[in-house]
Each structure stands twice: as C-alpha cells, then as structure tokens.
Amino acid sequence: MSPHIQGGARPGARVFAALTRPTTLAQLLFLVAVAVLIIVVSLILQSNLDRLSVKSGYGFLLEKAPFELGESLIDYSAGDTYLRAFAVGVLNTLKVAVLGVFLSTILGLFIALGQLSPSTVVARVCRLYIETARNVPLLMQLIFWYAFLTTSLPRVKQALSPVEGVYLSNRGLFIPALDFGGAGGAIALSFLIGLVMAVSLLLWKSRDKAARNIAWPFWGLLLGPALAVFLLSGATVSLDVPQLKGFNFRGGITLTPEFLALLLGLTIYTAAFNAEVIRGGILGVAKGQTEAATALGLKRGQAMRLVVIPQALRIIIPPISNNYLNLTKESSLAVAIGYPELVRVANVTLAETSQSIECISIIMLVFLTISLSTSLFLNWFNARAELVSR
Amino acid sequence: MTERTVMLPPEANTSPKAWLRAQVKSPLGLVLNIAMLALIIKAVPPLLTWALLDATWSGADMNACPPKGGACWAFIHAKMRLILFATYPYEEHWRAMLATLILVALVLVSMNPLFWTRKLLIGWALGLLAYGVLMWGGIFGLRFIDSSNWGGLPLTILLTVCGVFFGALLSVPVALARVSRLPVFRTSAIIYVEIIRGVPLISILFMASVAMPLLLPEGFSPSGLVRVIIGIVIFTAAYMAEVLRGGLQAIPKGQYEAAAALGLGYWNTQFKVVLPQAVELVLPAFVSLIIITLKSTSLVVIVAMMDLLGAAKASLADPNWIGFYVEAYVFAGAIYVAICASISRYGRKVETRLRRARGYG
Numbered sequence: 001m002s003p004h005i006q007g008g009a010r011p012g013a014r015v016f017a018a019l020t021r022p023t024t025l026a027q028l029l030f031l032v033a034v035a036v037l038i039i040v041v042s043l044i045l046q047s048n049l050d051r052l053s054v055k056s057g058y059g060f061l062l063e064k065a066p067f068e069l070g071e072s073l074i075d076y077s078a079g080d081t082y083l084r085a086f087a088v089g090v091l092n093t094l095k096v097a098v099l100g101v102f103l104s105t106i107l108g109l110f111i112a113l114g115q116l117s118p119s120t121v122v123a124r125v126c127r128l129y130i131e132t133a134r135n136v137p138l139l140m141q142l143i144f145w146y147a148f149l150t151t152s153l154p155r156v157k158q159a160l161s162p163v164e165g166v167y168l169s170n171r172g173l174f175i176p177a178l179d180f181g182g183a184g185g186a187i188a189l190s191f192l193i194g195l196v197m198a199v200s201l202l203l204w205k206s207r208d209k210a211a212r213n214i215a216w217p218f219w220g221l222l223l224g225p226a227l228a229v230f231l232l233s234g235a236t237v238s239l240d241v242p243q244l245k246g247f248n249f250r251g252g253i254t255l256t257p258e259f260l261a262l263l264l265g266l267t268i269y270t271a272a273f274n275a276e277v278i279r280g281g282i283l284g285v286a287k288g289q290t291e292a293a294t295a296l297g298l299k300r301g302q303a304m305r306l307v308v309i310p311q312a313l314r315i316i317i318p319p320i321s322n323n324y325l326n327l328t329k330e331s332s333l334a335v336a337i338g339y340p341e342l343v344r345v346a347n348v349t350l351a352e353t354s355q356s357i358e359c360i361s362i363i364m365l366v367f368l369t370i371s372l373s374t375s376l377f378l379n380w381f382n383a384r385a386e387l388v389s390r
Numbered sequence: 391m392t393e394r395t396v397m398l399p400p401e402a403n404t405s406p407k408a409w410l411r412a413q414v415k416s417p418l419g420l421v422l423n424i425a426m427l428a429l430i431i432k433a434v435p436p437l438l439t440w441a442l443l444d445a446t447w448s449g450a451d452m453n454a455c456p457p458k459g460g461a462c463w464a465f466i467h468a469k470m471r472l473i474l475f476a477t478y479p480y481e482e483h484w485r486a487m488l489a490t491l492i493l494v495a496l497v498l499v500s501m502n503p504l505f506w507t508r509k510l511l512i513g514w515a516l517g518l519l520a521y522g523v524l525m526w527g528g529i530f531g532l533r534f535i536d537s538s539n540w541g542g543l544p545l546t547i548l549l550t551v552c553g554v555f556f557g558a559l560l561s562v563p564v565a566l567a568r569v570s571r572l573p574v575f576r577t578s579a580i581i582y583v584e585i586i587r588g589v590p591l592i593s594i595l596f597m598a599s600v601a602m603p604l605l606l607p608e609g610f611s612p613s614g615l616v617r618v619i620i621g622i623v624i625f626t627a628a629y630m631a632e633v634l635r636g637g638l639q640a641i642p643k644g645q646y647e648a649a650a651a652l653g654l655g656y657w658n659t660q661f662k663v664v665l666p667q668a669v670e671l672v673l674p675a676f677v678s679l680i681i682i683t684l685k686s687t688s689l690v691v692i693v694a695m696m697d698l699l700g701a702a703k704a705s706l707a708d709p710n711w712i713g714f715y716v717e718a719y720v721f722a723g724a725i726y727v728a729i730c731a732s733i734s735r736y737g738r739k740v741e742t743r744l745r746r747a748r749g750y751g
Contacts, residue, residue: 027574034578041605048604118419120409121426135681135730136723137688140699144723147715329590336692343592356600363593364585371588 045357052354060353061086067348069340071256082349089345090366096259096341097328100266104327105320107267108274115279126275133272139333141269146261146337156248165241165252173255174242186233190225198222258339262331270327274320281316282308321378325371332363342366451710465714466721469705473722476541476701482533486544489524492517493551501677502740503670504747537615541696543725549687549697552619554680557626564631566660569638579631586628591686595621599693618690626683633675637668670744677737681730688726698722 018024049056061083068078072088073095114126133141150170154160159169167174180187198221205214230237242252255263285308293303332343343363350359444460448467455462466473475483496517499505525544528534540548567579586594598621603611611617641664649659669676691700702722706715 023572027572030574030578044607045605048608051608117422118412118416119422119426120412121430122422125426125430131731132727135685135727137685137699137726139688139691140702140719140723140726143699143703144715144719147719151713151715332590332592333689333692335592343590347596350596350600356596357604360593360596360601363596364589367590367593368585368588372584 054354056355056358058358060349060355060358065349066352069345070258070338071254071340082353085345085349086342086362089340089342092339093328093331093341093366096262096266096331096334096339097324099263100270100327100331101324103263103267104270104274104323107271108278111271111275112278112282115275116282130272130275133268138265138269138330139336142261142265142333142337145264146257149257149261156244159244159249165239167242167244167249169249170257171248171254172257173260174249175253175255176242177240177251177253179238179240180230180236187226187229190229191223194222194225197225256339258334258337261337262334262339262341266327266331269330270323273323273326277316277319277323278312280319281312284315285311318378318382321374325374328370329367332367455714462714462717465705465711465717468711469708469718470721472542472705473698473701473718474542475544476696476704477539478541478544479533479535479539482527482535485524485527485532485535486540486542489521490544490547492520492524493547497551498736501736503666503673503744537613540615542701543698545690545695546684546687546697546699549619549622549690550680550684553622553626553683553687556619556623557630557683558676560623560627561630561634562665564627565634565638568631568635583628583631586625587632591622591625592689592692594625595689595693597621598624614693614695618693618695622683622687625686626679629679629682630676633672633679634668636675637672638664640671641667670748673744674737674741677734680737681733684730684733685726698725 019028046056062081064079065082065085066078067085069076069085069088071092073091074084074088076084076088111126111129114122115130117123149172153168153170156169156171159167159174161167165176198218201214201218201221240251242249242254244250289307289311290303293307294300298306331341334341335343335347338344346359346363350356353359440460442460446455446459446462446464449455449462449464450468454464471480471483475486478486496514499513500510523529523532525540526535526537564579564582567575568583570576570579595618598617599614602617602620612620645663645667646659649663654662687697688699690697691703696704699722702718705711705718
C-alpha cells in the first residue's frame with residue numbers, strides 16, 4: 001500500500017512518493033508497453049509493405065476507381081474517384097439502414113401486439129416467428145432471400161404484377177415513381193429540412209411545460225417547405241410507371257434483388273428483437289397506471305396516449321436504439337450478396353489496391369462515427385427522460 | 391387477537407373447457423383466433439404436402455426429383471455428410487464427430503457453476519488433448535489433417551467454443567479495468583470496449599484474416615483458423631466485458647467493505663469475493679452471448695472459411711444437383727435453431743438449479 005505522506009514533507013518527496021506508488025507504476029508500465037507495441041507493430045507493417053511494394057496512406061482515395069457499382073443514390077460510374085465510391089457505399093448503407101429501422105419497428109410492433117393479444121393462437125404464432133427469426137443466423141437468411149429472389153421468381157417477361165404498375169421478377173421489384181419533372185431533388189431536400197424542423201419542434205415541445213396543441217405548426221413545418229418549393233418551382237407532377245422495354249423494365253423505381261434481399265433479411269431478423277423490446281416495454285408499465293388513468297376519467301385512448309405510451313417509450317427507447325445500431329452494423333453482411341454498401345465498396349477497393357489497413361480503417365471509422373453519435377444522443381435522451389424522484 | 395383470513399389468488403384453471411372459454415371471452419380475441427386459424431388451415435397443408443407427401447426421399451441425382459414436386463430430401467440424403475463436415479476427409483468424419491462431442495460435453499458441464507472445481511480443469515486439459523489428437527491426427531496411426539480442411543458443424547462449434555472460452559477469459563481483466571479507479575486502465579478498457587462494440591464483426595474478421603499478416607513479422611503469422619479465432623475472441627470479449635461490468639457494479643458495497651475488513655487485498659477481494667458473485671449474476675446474459683457468438687461465427691463464410699453455412703452453400707455447387715437451396719438452408723437452419731434453442735433451455739435450467747442450490751428461490 002502507499003506509504004503515508006506526512007503533511008510537512010517537501011513537495012518533491014511527495015511527487016516522488018506518488019510516482020513510486022505501485023498503482024502508478026503499473027499504469028506507467030502499461031502505457032510504456034502499449035507505446036512500444038504500437039511502435040514495433042508499425043515498424044513491422046512498414047517493412048512488410050515495403051517488401052510487398054504496397055503503397056500506404058489515403059492518397060488512393062483521389063485516384064480513379066475502375067469498377068462499377070450496381071446502384072447508387074448519387075451519380076457514379078467507373079472512372080470516378082474512390083472517395084466518391086465510398087460516398088456511394090455510405091449512402092447505400094444509410095439507405096438500407098433507415099428503411100430497415102422503419103420497417104422492422106412496424107413489423108416488431110405488430111408481433112409484440114400479437115403476443116399480447118387475447119388470442120392464444122396468434123400469440124403462439126408470433127412466438128414461433130420470434131424464435132425462428134432470432135435463432136437462424138442473419139447471414140443465412142440474407143443468402144436464402146437472395147437465392148429466392150434471383151432464382152425462384154419468374155423472368156422479366158412473365159413478371160408477377162399484383163397491382164397495375166408494380167412488377168416483381170428475378171431482376172427485382174419495379175414500382176411507379178412520382179415524377180416532378182426535374183425538381184425532385186429540391187423537393188426532397190426541402191422535405192428533409194421540414195422533417196428536421198418538425199422534429200426539433202417536438203423536442204422543444206417536450207421541454208416546454210405548458211401543454212398546448214402543436215398539431216398545426218407540426219404539420220406546417222413538416223410539409224410546408226416541400227409544398228412551397230413544389231408550388232414556386234412550377235413543377236408538374238406525373239406518375240412514372242415502369243414499362244417493359246426490351247429485356248428489362250424502364251422507368252419508375254427499381255429495387256434490385258440485392259437490396260430487397262438485404263432489406264427483407266434485416267427487417268425480418270431485427271423485427272424479432274424489436275418485438276421483444278416493445279413487448280417488454282408495454283408489460284413494464286404497471287397495470288395500476290392504466291387503472292389510475294381510468295379512475296381519473298381518461299378514456300382508453302387517452303390513457304394509452306398520455307399515460308402508458310410515454311412510460312413504455314422510456315423503457316423501450318434505449319434497447320431499441322441498440323437494435324437499430326445492430327441493424328446498421330449488420331447491413332455490412334450485404335458484402336456476401338453484392339449490395340454495394342460501405343463494406344462491399346471497401347472490399348472491392350481492397351482487392352483493387354491491396355491497401356487493406358486503409359480500407360478496413362475506413363469501414364471502422366464510419367461505423368464508429370455512427371454508433372458513437374447514436375450513443376451520445378442516447379445519453380442525452382436518457383438524462384432528459386430519467387424519472388425525477390421527488 | 392382477531393382472526394385473519396388470507397385470500398389466495400384463484401388457482402389457474404387449465405382445463406380445456408376453461409381455456410376455450412378464455413379464447414372466446416373478448417370479441418377481439420375471437421376474431422383474431424378465427425382469422426389466424428383460417429390462415430393456418432390455408433398455409434399448413436400445402437407446406438406439409440411440400441415437405442412430406444410430395445417429397446422425394448431418395449435418389450441418385452436431381453432427376454429423381456420432379457421439377458414441380460415437393461421437397462427433394464434426396465438432396466439432403468446425398469449431401470448430408472458434406473454439409474455437416476465440409477472438407478474434412480470423408481473416411482475420417484467419425485474423428486471430427488467424436489472430437490466435437492467431447493468438446494460439447496465439456497462445455498455443457500462447464501456452464502454450471504456448481505461443477506467449477508479442480509476436476510473440471512483436469513477434464514478440460516484431457517478433453518482438449520483428445521480433441522487435438524482426434525482433429526489433427528498425425529499420431530496413433532491417425533492421418534494428419536491440416537486445420538484448413540476443418541469445416542462444417544465441427545468448425546462452427548470450435549469457433550463458438552473458442553470465442554466464448556477465450557473471450558470470457560479476456561473479458562475478466564477488461565471488466566476489472568473498466569470499473570477500476572486507475573485512470574489509465576479505465577480509459578484503455580473504455581476505448582477497447584467502445585471501439586469493438588461500435589464496428590461490425592465483419593470488419594474485425596477482415597482485419598484478422600487480411601491485415602493481421604501485415605502486422606506480424608514475415609513467417610510469424612498464425613494459420614487462417616487461428617487468425618479468425620483471434621478476431622472472434624477480440625469481438626466477444628468486448629461484449630462479455632460489458633456484461634460482466636454490469637455484474638460487478640451490481641455487487642453491494644458491503645461486500646467490498648467486508649472483504650476489506652477481513653484484510654483481503656485487491657486481487658483477493660476480486661477473485662474470492664466479487665467475481666464469483668458477479669459471474670453468477672450475469673450467467674443468463676452470458677448464455678445469450680453464447681447464442682450470439684454461435685450465430686456470428688457464420689460470418690467466417692465471408693473470409694472464405696467453410697463452416698456449417700459455408701458447407702450448405704457449397705453443397706449447392708454440384709452440377710448433378712441444381713436448385714435445391716431451400717432444402718439445404720432449411721436443413722442447416724434447423725440445426726442452428728436446434729442448437730440455439732437447446733443452449734437457451736439448458737441455460738434456464740442451470741439458472742433455476744443454481745438458484746435452488748444457493749437457497750434463494
């Protein structure tokens with residue numbers, strides 16, 4: 001144990017005593033060991049790279065990427081820079097993650113309600129769904145859905161068409177799109193801005209103690225900007241229906257089998273976990289709360305909206321955002337079925353440039369940024385949502 | 391003294407009649423029941439027809455299975471050994487099976503803290519020795535089989551057991567550092583745990599299989615199998631450390647004070663008083679981590695190893711058997727489901743037995 005320091009000891013002796021304490025020495029030793037390890041490993045890395053004559057550093061990002069990527073949200077073609085290819089990858093990751101989060105929450109909610117429903121048969125079926133979907137590895141589900149979508153669906157000529165304008169074939173799902181005649185990008189952007197404003201309004205309202213109705217401002221902020229841009233730009237709206245031309249469909253929105261398989265797998269898998277979280281949240285609100293709300297004269301819907309759901313959300317949000325994070329990370333399994341998200345792009349780049357450390361570090365950095373910012377948000381949310389005990 | 395009457399809750403009525411009455415009590419329940427039953431009646435018979443009635447059970451190649459017929463279990467019949475053992479030499483499959491059974495038995499025994507004695511350590515030493523001899527061979531007249539030929543279910547189980555075992559070992563110092571009051575250790579543990587939990591497993595596996603040879607001196611790089619295991623261990627340990635930290639923080643302060651009063655130092659306090667209680671507390675969470683690890687091992691397919699999933703995928707490549715992916719994945723998926731379900735059932739059983747043995751509950 002640390003020697004007892006007399007109050008009158010000289011400062012130098014005190015510092016010396018503090019430094020020679022076993023705990024301090026252990027920490028110093030650990031730091032030195034880590035530093036030595038890092039130096040040795042980087043020296044070895046350098047010599048290995050020299051031997052294999054592989055370049056190092058991130059300069060390759062500005063060089064031309066020789067590969068095509070199947071689909072992208074921004075313009076990309078072979079010959080653009082690697083940096084742009086990575087941007088395509090990140091956007092594709094975010095695209096599937098956002099849609100997956102949305103769909104898996106809805107499906108999970110239904111499964112959770114089914115489990116809690118008065119019908120034993122429905123509850124049993126939901127339970128069976130959860131047990132199966134959770135226990136089959138996600139990668140197997142993805143590979144299965146991809147095989148199904150590419151080999152078991154009819155060819156383009158015999159595409160299934162459940163509704164006029166919607167076609168499902170082994171080349172993917174083709175659905176009609178709204179065509180704004182060139183103003184689509186601006187309208188989408190202004191809708192995003194509206195979304196951000198509407199959400200900030202909600203957050204501001206949750207801090208504001210006074211109860212006031214914000215339905216009008218909310219919808220106004222949400223839809224206003226997009227509507228204004230639409231009207232001001234004088235854009236026309238028309239329905240762009242996919243049509244069979246030659247060997248494939250033209251027009252509308254194409255959802256590739258790779259994207260569909262990934263979205264389907266992620267949704268089905270994550271919904272099982274979300275269902276458990278939502279069920280736990282609903283069961284976690286004590287029954288007395290509902291009874292008290294009824295005793296106060298609240299109607300069933302009001303009791304649900306004002307008493308049960310706010311409390312259930314407090315239980316649900318931390319674990320469900322963990323599920324969302326897992327979904328985002330697991331979208332990286334798309335590398336096995338060829339959907340061009342971040343890991344796929346990095347993998348192709350790695351094969352092209354053999355700069356493995358750089359490519360893998362980019363994957364890690366992007367995902368770290370996503371998960372750290374989510375956990376920062378969560379900490380902030382938890383601090384706000386924490387029950388104030390009086 | 392006044393007489394007090396205690397009212398017990400009504401006994402749960404489990405007779406079929408009462409159950410039926412509960413089903414039709416609320417209108418919503420009735421509607422849902424009927425709708426779901428209708429769905430089941432619509433969906434199950436075609437499924438059964440496909441899986442059983444119209445199924446083909448034996449045949450030499452794909453011509454035995456009519457294209458529009460039911461399931462082609464003849465495919466599984468022909469490919470079972472390939473899916474289960476992958477590239478392990480055909481005549482030596484019994485060795486892989488026996489070795490895996492030994493490993494599974496050891497794991498099952500070790501999941502119960504009541505068996506944590508010195509004997510178990512000896513059992514592990516002997517078991518691992520037998521495992522190595524059986525899998526590698528090279529002595530006692532057994533043929534030598536390189537670890538790059540290991541595959542299928544034995545590989546899946548090996549990766550899971552190694553990941554969980556070494557991950558658990560590594561997680562103890564990390565968790566202790568994470569709750570330590572020494573800033574250097576605490577910060578290092580936080581950085582390690584947060585980085586690993588923030589990135590996808592596949593990036594760690596890429597790091598292990600592609601980048602690790604670059605970080606080691608030429609010729610010192612371990613085999614592909616060992617590299618992948620290292621990757622899985624690093625990944626699992628971070629999650630286990632986080633779970634264990636929860637257990638450590640749940641130990642009441644009085645335990646530390648009592649240990650200090652007995653004159654125990656840091657290590658004695660941790661290993662004799664705190665950790666045993668913490669591990670028992672987090673056992674259920676550990677069991678779910680084992681299941682997660684088992685499912686995660688399927689990712690080694692992406693770095694070109696052939697575990698159960700990889701073998702199922704490889705079985706589809708035979709030109710004599712084209713297009714039976716449903717059968718292959720149903721078969722392999724059923725194995726995963728069966729293993730995961732039995733792990734979680736066994737975990738619950740151990741939990742109740744442990745609680746009873748400890749005298750609370």
